[in-house]
Amino acid sequence: MNLPLHVLLVMDNAPAHPPDLQDDLLEEFKFIKIQFLPPNTTLLLQPLDKQVISKFKKLYTKALFERCFEVTEATNLTLKEFRKYHFHIVACLKMIEKAWEGVTKRTLTSAWKKLWPESIVEHDFEGYEIAPVEPVVNKIVSLAKIMGLEVDNNDIDELVEEQSQELTTEELMELHCVSQQEVVEESLSEEEEEEVTAKQQSSGAIREMLKAWETVASYIEKHHPNKAVDMCATNLFNDNAVSHFHQILKHRQKQMSLDSYLVKKI
Structure with a gap:
């Protein structure tokens, strides 16, 4: 209708809104008129x-x-x-x-x-x-x-x-703390489950399995006709399966070193 552009922005009276927002508008946005609702009338208006x-x-x-x-x-x-x-x-x-x-x-x-x-x-x-x-x-x-x-x-x-x-700021902060606590508890629970599972496996059995895998991987590398396929499959298995058992041994080695250090200190 070829009318000039005018915008009315109605905002509630939340403390987060700067009261001088109208004055802070850039010149190119002066066609916007900001009108704040009166205090304590948000639910009504x-x-x-x-x-x-x-x-x-x-x-x-x-x-x-x-x-x-x-x-x-x-x-x-x-x-x-x-x-x-x-x-x-x-x-x-x-x-x-x-x-x-x-x-x-x-x-x-x-x-x-x-x-x-x-x-x-x-x-x-x-x-x-x-x-x-x-x-x-x-x-x-x-x-x-x-x-x-x-x-x-x-x-x-x-x-x-x-x-x-x-929600108020305090309620949001409380929810955030609860959420963070849940994440920590869930992480600890998973670590405990992994630790229980790991304890059921002796270090000797794990080393024996890793040695057997090295033998298998070496045989495949030597006799498989497609080196690219061999490398891809071996790396995939190492990253997604074998690395887990390496981590168990590494963790146990660190724990043994720590225990030994504490005993010497005592």
Whole structure:
């Protein structure tokens, strides 16, 4: 319509937002007008809180369950293994993108209807209501049951409701500490399992196996017609299997040296 470009950026009154943000805008962005909401009115005024965030969270949960189902169904991984090896930042960002794309213009328009009806042309929102999210919730519940989880519609609603408030800095730091502790405990648990397994193997048996492997590798290297294939296969086996047993012996040698040193000191 050949109108000049004007943008109104409405922001909540969070302390993280610089109050002089408007003055800090570069000259090329002066067409943007920043309007902060009054303090303690976010829940009443912020349009995104009018079911938009709720729908986004349900769409994100649906994307998460779909991804979880795809991975576990194709690989027979457990849910714990999925969380450990496949639930990372990049995967989360992709699911966030997918979920946000699922939030329709109709939903966003409805969010502004009660707050600022004059900003929307009448026929743009007349008769608009928030699109029902029950099909999304039903899909989540269906996927959960396929994966053997006891989940119903109320569980999904409670999950979204529990996350309705933004976390404080202290709560985020506490969650980070808990997460770090879980990583440490899980790492220690794995090391203990490996140590128990290693203790079941004597150093003599491991050396005997390694010597046998050297004999086999030497024979293959000498008689295999394709040197490239021989080298590739030997290196692959060394890196993925034999190195584990070398590490066991190396660790035991270090431990023996340390024990010997401590005994001498005492």
